[in-house]
């Protein structure tokens with residue numbers, strides 16, 4: 330533990346010259362202040378149904394909103410009023426909001442990720458992405474958010490779990506800060522997180538098995554076959570159904586996460602949203618030495634077509650993510666598999 334406070338870390342990175350602009354640091358500080366309000370609401374005792382209930386509305390993507398989704402969106406939006414942010418886009422709002430037209434940044438946010446878990450007392454979080462704002466006369470506010478994720482200036486998420494943590498990447502590394510009750514601020518707990526290249530742990534919602542395409546089914550079949558299959562080792566499975574919590578685990582001990590496309594209505598591009606879920610997670614993961622794809626192509630190179638677009642997502646330990654791609658593009662991985670299985674080990678990662 331190196332123990333730098335978030336404030337000291339941001340000051341040292343901005344002073345470095347190759348770090349983020351002071352504007353980016355100011356935005357992160359504001360988001361951290363709002364996240365502590367969310368933490369306070371969660372820690373104040375049993376969540377009132379006023380928070381965990383549903384107002385009966387759907388967001389722009391058709392998901393049923395919870396009151397806490399709506400409240401978190403309002404909190405993060407209001408914390409950015411007066412910040413150097415030109416545009417704010419949220420899972421909970423159909424269109425981006427104009428804040429400060431003179432500012433140079435755009436912030437995309439999933440104000441409450443994993444909100445289906447509120448009543449279950451499972452970790453949930455807030456995911457954010459900071460981009461350069463698109464400039465020019467008559468520029469459409471959406472333009473700022475239709476840039477590929479490789480243009481992100483910073484990305485991170487807060488996780489409200491047994492500990493409240495901030496996972497942050499300003500490029501050139503990913504850091505984890507944990508809120509210290511004693512100091513009253515976020516303190517660096519993991520410096521330059523490094524995801525192991527290899528793993529024997531996968532995370533996927535297995536209940537969708539019958540809806541997946543063949544490549545994903547075969548990849549999972551081979552993991553399940555364990556030491557008796559082509560991988561020649563046993564795999565473990567985890568599925569928290571909270572993207573922030575699954576990501577945190579992978580950062581700390583490796584693994585692969587998959588939310589692939591599937592045949593259900595509305596899931597032909599998976600479930601997760603490119604702009605404010607997959608892009609920031611991919612930025613964090615790549616900066617920790619991992620990889621993130623839509624099963625084949627690097628997430629950060631995809632050009633979003635609309636703000637709420639969904640994307641199939643595979644991320645985590647590099648070798649495993651590369652292996653998923655091979656099931657999609659290498660006919661040897663699918664055709665005539667049976668004779669190549671087992672102890673011959675042709676497909677060992």
Ligand SMILES: O=P(O)(O)OC[C@H]1O[C@](O)(COP(=O)(O)O)[C@@H](O)[C@@H]1O
Nearest residue numbers: 439441442443444445534570571572
């Ligand atoms: O319930 P499913 O289909 O397994 O999906 C779980 C996924 O959905 C999410 O809850 C989607 O995020 P939101 O709660 O922000 O809509 C992720 O956190 C999680 O990985």
Ligand SMILES: [Mg+2]
Nearest residue numbers: 439441442443
């Ligand atoms: Mg989410």
Ligand SMILES: [Mg+2]
Nearest residue numbers: 420439441442
């Ligand atoms: Mg959400």
